[in-house]
Amino acid sequence: MRQRLPKNTYKALRKTIDLGVELDPAVAEVVANAMKDWAIEKGATHFTHWFQPMTGFTAEKHDSFISPTPDGKVIMEFSGKELIKGEPDASSFPSGGIRATFEARGYTAWDCTSPAFIKEDTLCIPTAFCSYTGEALDRKTPLLRSMEAISKQALRVLRLFGNETSQKVITTVGAEQEYFLIDKEFFKKRKDLVYTGRTLFGAMPPKGQELEDHYFGSLKERVAAYMKELDAELWKLGVAAKTRHNEVAPAQHELAPIFSSTNIATDHNQLIMDTMKKVANRHGLVCLLHEKPFAGVNGSGKHNNWSMSTDDGMNLLEPGTTPHENAQFLVFLAAIIKAVDVHADLLRLSAANTGNDHRLGANEAPPAIISIFLGEQLTDILEQIEKGPATSSKQGGMLTIGVSTLPALPKDATDRNRTSPFAFTGNKFEFRMVPSSASISGPNVVLNTIVADVLSEIADQLEKAADFNGAVQQLLQDIVKQHRRVIFNGNGYSEDWVEEAATRGLPNIRSTVEAIPAIITEKAISLYARHGVLSEVELHSRYEILLEEYSKQINIEARTMIEMGKRQIIPAVIKFATELAASINTIKAAAAGADVTVQGDLLAEVSSTLASFKAKSSALEKVTEEAADVEGGALTQATFYRESVFPAMGELRKVGDYIETLVDEALWPMPTYGELLFQV
Structure with missing residues (x-):
């Protein structure tokens, strides 16, 4: 931008980006022309308004730069109007009742705070998406609103502490993305993976993750080649991919980018997920982003590392070496503690989807109970504050390993806790519950909004205080006393914690x-x-969308199980039983006294298990048909899917997974877990 825009245009655009000043259409016209020239030089022929509807994916409609001339030729054009505004069909995306089929008009609006990028031959312009009547139909608009809300309230608190220089508070995020890689040929032979993204049947192989040998292990050549190209493709898009490694489960991996503002981090995470899939395809692989693609091994999450910084570079969640003396840090920390406790239900919802229902609470992910890990140092300070002013901070010291050639290491003041859903990790909070397949917009809208709300209360209280220091001490003490219940530094996986949380x-x-x-x-x-983040109409629309999405996903999974059972598993088992019966008859005919007890017992077990499988399949089919006719609204139907269809799927799977262990491997109609997890 600096290289290609006139100085005044550049300054005006920077003002809009940095301070939220309204964009002059004349500036947009100059920017559009420069953007077009840059894109064409990079090989682009088309442009698109790239937006994030409520599907959870991204959307784009491509238009070429060409415009006809009176002499029958064409020129390459791109106007400020085309940059600023687009008109997709709003009724074809989930709207939760905001738009009917005959109410099609919607708008996309250029988000100049997120850089445009070139993907393949197309200039992609990040945009917000709203209805003709102005309601947000996307995930970006509420996020931008929430970022403005927390900036406004955080600045009020900073001013009380004497900060007159910072003009903006920015929430920043680094989202660690977990994923699985499997062979494409195996993927194509599994209807469950094709239709739902997870395996609906599958017996565990003799080896899973119990040896803990995959985590941080040496990369296989095929995986390393994939990761190398993935990094290169992401860097081309401006996504600063930083860390890559093997995760805990076999065939599971992770990618983490460098921190950026929450809006850009959200856009980049969508690009990461999209690019992962495309690059995998080139390597004969498939990238699975489902939270629980395989039963019996760890599923995938997305660790949302969230912090707050000023526009002049101060991290508001940096405790310093003596955090007990850092009153500003303690106020922001207390605000987050209160926000998480008061609005735990919204934070839990932000991490909810059908895939995460399989993952949360298992011995691999945080429990469904929202709690905060602070570590020994900060917990000790808060305990001091509860009784009076804090006077000391525990220090980490140095760690001596006991080998003369190895250096002494500075030790952190506190340990880490991977069982906590919301853990303080030095100068940020790691929200570990986020689903691997989901946009990080939802969790960050909630975090920004709930913290903004408490900061607003704090500012209201402190602005009226005659004795500021005394008011700060009283405020901290009150919050600690009222909300310490949410602080838990122990083992979040234990049953004892479930009881204690209750x-x-x-x-x-x-x-x-x-x-x-x-x-x-x-x-x-x-x-x-x-805070002007979402209206009541917009909230109700999202309520309807979420419930409808849940019901549809469970319905697709149930119908897929029924089809796999009828058309693949039952025929395969019948074929095996028929061959087994023929073998018994052949042996008896050849040697009347031969012992065929083993074959007979196996045939009896296979036949009885097949009968059980058919009964469970019929039960699932019946209850799935009933679910489609449930009346009483979206919540009633979704509840029926959860309480009736979902358990029936589990019952069918138990029998299906067991019967797999009985049938000749050569006759089993789909790739097994052993092939999916260990043959990449």
């Missing part, structure tokens, strides 16, 4: 269906309205 009064929201109603409570509607 005694503390912490909610344990176990499923997506239970979580969704939190978005339309009076508390939530009031919260989002206070």
Whole structure:
């Protein structure tokens, strides 16, 4: 931009990006022309407004730069109007009732705070997406609103601490993305993976992840080649991919980018997921982003590392060497503690989807109970504050390993806790519950909004204080006393914690269906309205979309299981049983006294298990048909899917996985877990 735009244009655009000043259409015209020239030089022939509808994916409609001339030729044009505004069909995306089929008009609006990029031969312009009547139909608009809300309230608090120079507070995110890689040929032979992204049947092989040998292990050549190209493709798009490694489960891996502003980090995470899939295809692989593609081994999450910084570079969550003396840090820390405790239901909902229902609470991911890990140092300081002013901070010291050639290492003041859903990790919070397949927009909209709300309360209270220091001390003490229940530094995987959390009064929201109603409570509607993040209409639309999406996904999974059972598993088992019966008859005919007990016992077991499988399949089919006719609204139907269809799927799977262990491997109609997980 600096190289290609006139100085005044560049300054005007920077003002809009940095300070939120309204963009002059004349500036947009100059920017559009420069952007077009840059894109064409890079080989682009088309442009698109790249947006993020409520599908969870991205959307784009490509238009070429060509425009006809009176002499029958064409020129390459791109106007400021085309840059600023687009008109996709709003009724073809999920709207939760905001748009009917006959109400098709919607708009995309250029988000100049997120850089444009070139993907293949197309200039992609990040945009917000709204309806003809102005409601947000996407994931970017609420995120941008929430970022403005937290900046406004955080600046109020900073001014009270004497900061007159910072003009903006920016929330930053680094999203660690977990994923699986499997061979494309195996993928194509699994209807469950093709239709749902996860295996609906599959017996565990003799080896899983129990040897813990895959985590951080040496990369296989095929995987290393994939990761190398993935990095290169992401760097071309401006995505600063930084870290790559093997994860805990076989065939599981992780990629982490460098931190950036929450808006850009969200855009980049969408690009990461899209690019992962495309690059995998070139290597004869398939990238699985489902939260639980394989039963019996770890699933995938997305660790959302969230922090707050000023525009002049100060991290507001940096404790310093003596955090007990850092009153500003402690106020922001207290605001987050209160926000997470008061709005645990919204934070839990932000990490809810059908895939995560399989993952949360297992011995691989945080439990469904929202709690905060602070570590020994900060917990000790808060305990001091509860009784009076804090006077000391625990220090980490040095760690001596005991080998003379190895250096002494500076030791952190606190350990890490991978079982916590929301853990302080030095100068940021790691929200570990986020689903691997989901946009990180939802969790960050919630984080920004709930923290903004508490900061607003704090600013209101401190602005009226006659004795500022005394008011800060009292504020911290009150928050610690009222919300310390949410602080937990222990083992989040233990059953003891589930019981203890219940005694503390912490909610344990176990499923997506239970979580969704939190978005339309009076508390939530009031919260989002206070900060202009989402209107009541927009919240109700998302409520409907989430419930409908849940029901549709479970329905697709159930129907896929039924089809696989009828058309693949049952025929394969019948064929095996027929061959087994023929073998018994052949042996008896050849040698009347031959012992065919083994064959007979196996045939009997296969036949009885097949009968059980057919009964469970019929039961699933019946309850799935009933689900389609459930009346009483979206919540009633989603609840029926959760309480009736989902358990029936589990019952069918148990029998299906067992029967796989009985049937001749050569006759089994789909690639096994052993092939999927270990042959990449």
